[in-house]
Amino acid sequence: MLLHIENDYNRFRQIIRGKIKKNLRKYISNGEMIGRKGKDLISIPLPQVELPKFRFGNNGKGGASQGQGKPGDPLSGDDGEGAGNAGNQPGYHIPEVELTFDELAEILGEELELPNIEPKGKKEIVAEKDKYTGIRRVGPESLRHFKRTFREALKRQVASGEFSYKKPQIVPIRDDFRYRSWKTITRPENNAVIIYMMDVSGSMWEEQKEIVRLESFWIDTWLQYQYKGISTRYIIHDAQAHEVDRATFFNIKENGGTVISSAYELCRKIIEKDYPADTWNIYAFHFSDGDNWSREDNKYCAELLQSKILPAVNMFGYGQVESTYGSGEFIDFLEEQFDEEEKLILSFIADNEAIYDSIREFLGKGI
Amino acid sequence: MEFQPIIEKHARDYGLDFFPVVFEVVDYETISQLAAYGGFPVRYPHWRFGMEYDQLSKGYRYGLQKIYEMVINTNPCYAYLMQSNAKVDQKLVIAHVYAHCDFFKNNFYFAHTNRKMIDEMANHASRIRRHRDKHGLENVESFVDTCLSLENLIDCHAPYIQRRQVEPDEDGAPDKDQVRKLKSKKYLDKYINPPDFIEAQKEEKSQKRIAEQKFPKHPERDILLFLLENAPLENWQHDVLGIIREEAYYFSPQAMTKIMNEGWATYWHSKIMTHKVLDPFEIVDYAEHHSGTIADHPGQLNPYRIGYHLYKDIEDRWNKGKFGKEYDECDDLKVKKEWDKKLNLGMEKIFEVRKLYNDINFIDTFLTEEFCREHNLFSFAYNNNNERYEIESRDFQAIKKRLLQSLTNIGQPIIRVVDANYKNRGELYLMHQYEEVEIDMKYAHDTLINLNSIWKRPVHIQTVLEDEPTLFSYDGQEFKGQEISEN
Numbered sequence A: 001m002l003l004h005i006e007n008d009y010n011r012f013r014q015i016i017r018g019k020i021k022k023n024l025r026k027y028i029s030n031g032e033m034i035g036r037k038g039k040d041l042i043s044i045p046l047p048q049v050e051l052p053k054f055r056f057g058n059n060g061k062g063g064a065s066q067g068q069g070k071p072g073d074p075l076s077g078d079d080g081e082g083a084g085n086a087g088n089q090p091g092y093h094i095p096e097v098e099l100t101f102d103e104l105a106e107i108l109g110e111e112l113e114l115p116n117i118e119p120k121g122k123k124e125i126v127a128e129k130d131k132y133t134g135i136r137r138v139g140p141e142s143l144r145h146f147k148r149t150f151r152e153a154l155k156r157q158v159a160s161g162e163f164s165y166k167k168p169q170i171v172p173i174r175d176d177f178r179y180r181s182w183k184t185i186t187r188p189e190n191n192a193v194i195i196y197m198m199d200v201s202g203s204m205w206e207e208q209k210e211i212v213r214l215e216s217f218w219i220d221t222w223l224q225y226q227y228k229g230i231s232t233r234y235i236i237h238d239a240q241a242h243e244v245d246r247a248t249f250f251n252i253k254e255n256g257g258t259v260i261s262s263a264y265e266l267c268r269k270i271i272e273k274d275y276p277a278d279t280w281n282i283y284a285f286h287f288s289d290g291d292n293w294s295r296e297d298n299k300y301c302a303e304l305l306q307s308k309i310l311p312a313v314n315m316f317g318y319g320q321v322e323s324t325y326g327s328g329e330f331i332d333f334l335e336e337q338f339d340e341e342e343k344l345i346l347s348f349i350a351d352n353e354a355i356y357d358s359i360r361e362f363l364g365k366g367i
Numbered sequence B: 001m002e003f004q005p006i007i008e009k010h011a012r013d014y015g016l017d018f019f020p021v022v023f024e025v026v027d028y029e030t031i032s033q034l035a036a037y038g039g040f041p042v043r044y045p046h047w048r049f050g051m052e053y054d055q056l057s058k059g060y061r062y063g064l065q066k067i068y069e070m071v072i073n074t075n076p077c078y079a080y081l082m083q084s085n086a087k088v089d090q091k092l093v094i095a096h097v098y099a100h101c102d103f104f105k106n107n108f109y110f111a112h113t114n115r116k117m118i119d120e121m122a123n124h125a126s127r128i129r130r131h132r133d134k135h136g137l138e139n140v141e142s143f144v145d146t147c148l149s150l151e152n153l154i155d156c157h158a159p160y161i162q163r164r165q166v167e168p169d170e171d172g173a174p175d176k177d178q179v180r181k182l183k184s185k186k187y188l189d190k191y192i193n194p195p196d197f198i199e200a201q202k203e204e205k206s207q208k209r210i211a212e213q214k215f216p217k218h219p220e221r222d223i224l225l226f227l228l229e230n231a232p233l234e235n236w237q238h239d240v241l242g243i244i245r246e247e248a249y250y251f252s253p254q255a256m257t258k259i260m261n262e263g264w265a266t267y268w269h270s271k272i273m274t275h276k277v278l279d280p281f282e283i284v285d286y287a288e289h290h291s292g293t294i295a296d297h298p299g300q301l302n303p304y305r306i307g308y309h310l311y312k313d314i315e316d317r318w319n320k321g322k323f324g325k326e327y328d329e330c331d332d333l334k335v336k337k338e339w340d341k342k343l344n345l346g347m348e349k350i351f352e353v354r355k356l357y358n359d360i361n362f363i364d365t366f367l368t369e370e371f372c373r374e375h376n377l378f379s380f381a382y383n384n385n386n387e388r389y390e391i392e393s394r395d396f397q398a399i400k401k402r403l404l405q406s407l408t409n410i411g412q413p414i415i416r417v418v419d420a421n422y423k424n425r426g427e428l429y430l431m432h433q434y435e436e437v438e439i440d441m442k443y444a445h446d447t448l449i450n451l452n453s454i455w456k457r458p459v460h461i462q463t464v465l466e467d468e469p470t471l472f473s474y475d476g477q478e479f480k481g482q483e484i485s486e487n
Helices: A005-022 A024-030 A101-112 A146-160 A206-226 A246-251 A260-274 A295-312 A330-337 A352-363 B004-013 B028-036 B047-061 B087-106 B117-135 B137-149 B186-192 B195-212 B223-230 B235-256 B258-277 B280-293 B303-320 B324-328 B333-337 B346-356 B359-366 B369-374 B396-411 B441-455
Strands: A041-045 A062-066 A096-100 A126-136 A179-188 A191-199 A231-237 A241-244 A280-288 A315-321 A344-349 B021-026 B069-072 B077-082 B377-383 B388-393 B415-422 B427-432 B459-465 B468-474 B479-483
Touching: A005 A024, A005 A096, A005 A101, A005 B028, A005 B047, A024 A101, A024 A206, A024 A352, A041 A101, A062 B396, A096 A101, A101 A206, A101 A352, A191 A206, A191 A260, A206 A246, A206 A280, A206 A315, A206 A352, A231 A246, A231 A260, A241 A260, A260 A280, A260 A295, A295 A315, A295 A330, A315 A330, A315 A352, A330 A344, A344 A352, B004 B087, B004 B258, B021 B028, B021 B087, B028 B047, B028 B069, B028 B077, B069 B087, B077 B087, B087 B258, B087 B280, B087 B346, B117 B137, B117 B235, B137 B235, B137 B441, B223 B235, B223 B415, B235 B258, B235 B396, B258 B280, B258 B303, B258 B346, B258 B359, B303 B346, B303 B359, B303 B369, B359 B396, B369 B377, B369 B396, B377 B396, B388 B396, B427 B441, B441 B459, B441 B468, B441 B479
Parallel strands: A191 A231, A191 A280, A280 A315, A315 A344, B021 B077, B427 B459
Antiparallel strands: A041 A096, A062 B377, A126 A179, A231 A241, B069 B077, B377 B388, B415 B427, B459 B468, B468 B479
């Protein structure tokens, strides 16, 4: 049976991509995607994909059903919205669509006009993968290729005149057997790492951390799309820096002061220890409210960046979030010090709305 | 499937009467595709089929749902069976399918449907493809979207009744505006019939007549037909809207008889399986499948379950003569319970019921208080304060009312065109017949936009919100809602 569903399905995917693209700014700033993140897929609520009709709302609505319970009990399975449609009406719910992260990254790239990254490094590190592509004459029975074996036997019997149309019997002999064989394919892979640093001092509140969370989600999505198998490291700092895991990074609460150089120092150590700059693509991002402990420390930061970090990384992004406290002068200081530096990208993020443009600033250079 | 002719024979012996049935065994990919297309192999190109396919095939892969069979109302009937069904499932499903086909062929509400719908659907598909090639994908697609957004604005009972006599066009003859004068002597005439008063009366009458010359003359429930006849559509748009309307009418009897149709099929698969074709070793698998079919779904009414039990109840009542004046008026519960006149009319009765009824009059006629009690039915309603659905009552009348309410007009609001020349400016005025359930204004908002894009003039819908009659309007740019003071 030949059905055309493929065309309709592809058109449907095209339409949802269009709708997501149109609403991307909204999705980026409110973060509702992040809660629906799975391993490979992300689920996105998309009411726009529904065809509107005149239909009943909840007010005054009811129906009949069967089972236990007394008047006043909630309908089982009803948590407010959705259930409770009697008769032949389907349950109403907001339609959700699923996207792979690659699709999401493509949409992000198209909408923000992000250039593809030209990776550095000599692609020395290779990934290996077995692929069953070949055929050979010996092998285990579990890999026997029935069709090819049959064909060989047929060929032989026809050639030797054993084959008869009246009795089309094919008996393979030892020589006819064919087996699948594999080749090991090596694929050069660019290795990349993202190092996130975040200021968790007392002046960084939930709101500011939420911005960091959203930014890092989109940066991850994009860089993962550009480099397969990217690794990520997390550093938090107040007056001291620590390396932590992802969950801690986003949830920790600290109270101390702010010494930014502590984080840069740790970042430098991690790079020197684990990521030789000639084979690794290194991306470092630092988020802070820009209220550093002292001028001297500012200077030390600049020195670390200049001599150690910037030469090693593809790019260093500094995102400064708005805070009600403090001077927030660090971004101005960096601006003065590194006026001409291509690898250092500064972005001021006033609120959730500004994340969209900030991502464009960080990733728009294609380095 | 060597058991198929055997099951067919049993079905015929029981009196089921169906068109020839063509069975095809297909894999889940194919059945998901067919289900997305409403059972038809060729439909017009549209993304929503792709969306439905996506949901169905995912639902199967994730193990959330499984389609055992699909059967479509055509002659011959086509039935698709899922390849992965076990043998006992396949037997059950075949018996189930024969009963559906019997229902399609014999139920009154399907009498008007086109039994060559496969060809008709393919024809629709090629017409819409042609329009798409000529007028562009986006153009045609967005117009199809618009039409689909209005597809429930049909009059699902129209095929079965004549809504009104075709009236001869009354020309607005001026003599109709004549006012009857009182008898008087000529010289007294101007006192008995003062000219001012007569003129005023004439004026009033003529105003009334003009006001009565409304367009449409009578409120019209088939809004799609009204748009086809009166909206400023291009030829291809006219064709597309006609196609959507025709398909909506083709599918509407299935929605109107969901409980009856599924109940009938369940009744017969149960009868044929347990009396005739079940092998003893299959009994456990059969029982599991059957009880799954008629299981409780909390918060929803399972049409298989209620339909199945109602047919059995009817059969039992008519076998024992538990109907009519004498039975109804009997007060003695014990006598009623043991009532048995040995009439044996049950089988005859359920065949009659499957021929003449749809879900609404089926429930209205045969749902009894005893049945509600026995099957633990209750009514539920939305509680505004708690923002959830709650059990409302176990009272028979309340249950019946809610059930009928949810089945009325296939669960869709009843909406009519009452004036297509509102304010004498060609604006379209719709009236929602409010019956205690409000329409969803968020959806109404978007639907009005679509209606406006077809009508090309401002559109209005009158409804009731929080007990206040309200008029919602969209003029192509702005959306406006206001309460109406009725006078």
